Amino acid sequence: MFTLIYLTTLGWNLGIIALISWDSCVHTPMHIFLSNLSLVDFGYSSAITPNVMTGLLIGNKVISYNGCATQLFFFVALATIENFPLASMAYEHHAAVCEPLHYSTTITSTICAYLVSGACICGFLTSSIGNMFSFSFCRSNIVHHFFYDISPLLVLSCSDIHITESEFFILGSLNAFFPFLVIFTSYFLIFITILKIHSVKGHQKAFSTSAIHLTAVSIFYGTIIFMYFQPSSSHSMDIDKMVSVFYPWSSPC
Template sequence: MFTFIYLTTLVGNLGIVTLIFWDSCLHTTLYFVLSNLSLVNFGYSSAVTLKVMAGFLTGDKVISYSGCATQLFFFGVLVTTESFLLASMAYAHHTAACKPLHYTTTMTSTIYTYLASVAYICDFLTSSIVIGNTFSPSFCKSNIIHHFFCDITPLLILFCSDIHITESLVFIIGLFAVFFPFLVIFTSYLLIFITILKIHSTEGCQKSSSTCASHLTAVSIFFGTIILMYFQPSSRHLIDSDTIVSVFYTIVIPMLNPLVHGLRNKEVKNALMKAYDCLY
């Protein structure tokens, strides 16, 4: 099952990136963000799923100290980058729906490149801080991580020292890396729905509602599972429920994103049909 999910994630996300690179009609700022989002999905899914699959195939469930830190670092960088990319896409949809005449002047390639660069740099720095703070104390309680990958929550259980400083740090960084993008997304879609209600055309209203609803569903699952996982008191964490929640945002969502953000898009489907015609 994990192999099927990962292969679907691999083909879906890298297929979207290849399609955007191949078709000149998709060389726009919005699809630049979509290609980055697909790469991020593929990246953090690979950081987690490949190790899980190797454990299933070989029966070796051991991960080295440096391997654990590396996995947590790349997962943290890429997941938080996705939250900023989703916020950028939501703002772009808001501009296209609410201010269509200003879209080409507001959402330029320079602005998108700047936003993507800032997202990667900020998330690199914040993940470095979290990794340094997590792996600087000693682990003395056990060497068993009750999780299917190295994540911050199960690692905190193994701390010898007080975990409140690390928990506070994760919470503060989370306010910036999770709640701020979520606020941008929520505000953008709220304004979009208000605009949709003013549309007199039934066909236009249904089309806009369908597109926004699919994006909002994917965003809600992504942010909902992350908030449930990382922003509740440590005393309320249950190993089994945390594992189930983690499967959604590490394995399932990267598989669904190409369908939600790509194949439901008319221009992407047209590019896919052109690619199919060229091959056959």
């Protein structure tokens, strides 16, 4: 099942990137953000899924320390980056629906390049700053999770993790809250604008451009909030394992 979902994810995202690259008619800001999101989703899923499938298929559930660190680095970086294309797409939808006459001056290729570059910088900078492999592990070497995530690894550390937990919470809050605020504000203004449209076709067109994006946003932020923004006392590794299945393979949305 995971193999099928993963192959669907790869085909979907690589297909989107190829179509947008080959067809010059769709070299628009919206499609630039979409291809960037597909590229991030491709890397995001590929950082986790192949190793998980190897463990499930051949029973090899062992990974080296450096392999674990590398996987976690790219997982955190790409998960952080994904926040920003989602926010950029919401902002682009807002400009298209609420300010169509100023769209060409508001959303330019230069602004798109800045947004994409800024997202990559924030992602890899966050992953570098929040390096949890700077402290020691002296407990069990069995990670109670499908892959190498922050919470199950912190459990295995014998160092003082309170400062590290605070760092991850602050970094995660900054990188998730600001894009989420942009998304929420953009769609709030979009819905207000839609309510002012008297045409039924206008309503349908406006909603159709936002429905898929809102679905992806809901799955992405819903799992992140549940996994990383709960009190430590409420955490259950078994439940976290089940919820974590949704976001490495949520890219087809």
